[in-house]
Amino acid sequence: MTPTQTLSTAPAAPVTKSELKVALGKVFMLGVPATGASSADLQILSDHKVANVFLRGRSKAGVSATKKVTDKIRGTLSKTTDPKKVIVATDQEGGYVQVLQGTGFSTIPTALKQGKRSNKDLQASARKWGGQLYKAGVNLNLAPVGDTVKSAATARSNDPIGYFSRQFGYDPTLISAKTGAFSAGMNSAGVDVTIKHFPGLGYVTANTDTTAHVKDSTTTTTSKSLRPFADAVTRGERWVMVSSAIYTKIDSKHIAAFSPKILKNLLRDDLGFAGIILSDDLCAAKSVSAYSMTERTTKFFKAGGTMFLCVNAAQGAKAMNALYKAALNDQSLARLIVDAATIVDKTQLPTPAGS
Numbered sequence: 001m002t003p004t005q006t007l008s009t010a011p012a013a014p015v016t017k018s019e020l021k022v023a024l025g026k027v028f029m030l031g032v033p034a035t036g037a038s039s040a041d042l043q044i045l046s047d048h049k050v051a052n053v054f055l056r057g058r059s060k061a062g063v064s065a066t067k068k069v070t071d072k073i074r075g076t077l078s079k080t081t082d083p084k085k086v087i088v089a090t091d092q093e094g095g096y097v098q099v100l101q102g103t104g105f106s107t108i109p110t111a112l113k114q115g116k117r118s119n120k121d122l123q124a125s126a127r128k129w130g131g132q133l134y135k136a137g138v139n140l141n142l143a144p145v146g147d148t149v150k151s152a153a154t155a156r157s158n159d160p161i162g163y164f165s166r167q168f169g170y171d172p173t174l175i176s177a178k179t180g181a182f183s184a185g186m187n188s189a190g191v192d193v194t195i196k197h198f199p200g201l202g203y204v205t206a207n208t209d210t211t212a213h214v215k216d217s218t219t220t221t222t223s224k225s226l227r228p229f230a231d232a233v234t235r236g237e238r239w240v241m242v243s244s245a246i247y248t249k250i251d252s253k254h255i256a257a258f259s260p261k262i263l264k265n266l267l268r269d270d271l272g273f274a275g276i277i278l279s280d281d282l283c284a285a286k287s288v289s290a291y292s293m294t295e296r297t298t299k300f301f302k303a304g305g306t307m308f309l310c311v312n313a314a315q316g317a318k319a320m321n322a323l324y325k326a327a328l329n330d331q332s333l334a335r336l337i338v339d340a341a342t343i344v345d346k347t348q349l350p351t352p353a354g355s
Helices: 017-026 039-047 062-077 119-135 172-188 224-234 260-270 293-303 313-328 331-346
Strands: 028-033 052-056 087-090 092-094 195-198 239-242 251-255 276-279 308-310
Touching (some): 039 062, 039 313, 052 062, 062 119, 092 119, 239 260
Parallel strands (some): 028 052
């Protein structure tokens, strides 16, 4: 089991500047264009010893060309971090959310269509899609979506999920089975998965990417819609992405990514999750526009977060610098960052079945 992200009760030596810098590189994921990182992006990744990269946008270049993109990224990152620990991620859900396309990549149907397949068929398909990612040099998929949309009748009014048919269905039991099948297929191809967006975006109307103060006034700590996430934890999933909506019946004062009640109490303690808690984008999203970079980073890690996602490398560098300055004057924060890096270090990536 991966250790939970808590401060040790035993006396610990002060975190040094060099130790803090290395840890920061492990607990941030910075985005670069899927068509290729610029020289400026690569310099940022190198200077900040970043170990985790997200391919954003859209690329129709195909598997072979994408492999050249990821090889260049890995070549840069391997100079400052352990090559075995480098994460290259993307969004390959299917439907409207499929970053990588072109020769060698299948056209993946929406999750709603995937949800109508048998578990066996979906797992086999996901293994095929995962194999394509693996060949392209991607080892983490920021999918599947575990959110439960209320109903087919209300789906179009659920802007982040239902409007784009990103949900596997409308019943948490079915969604749990389909996310499990999708995850198993990806894992067998050597690609890890990130179930999202905890504790769910199926009951909101607005999108946190484009709207501030998005609220869910339905979800509680015992809602049936939590089942896909709870089951993912039970079967040993290693990554969970947390949303940046406000859940008024759980914590009305904080967005989920800044909420100890949601990250520590609900996800860690109640559900028993011991892996990586990844934020949704906390740089460009409208949901965090009122917060400074220092506030965004410190609130996330103090709430119990493990890895901070910023889809823009230049903004990510600013976020890392802001957190570094804050942690220099706060040993408890510095220790949280080092503890988060320990979780990342001890989280194993899957290997292709039969390898």
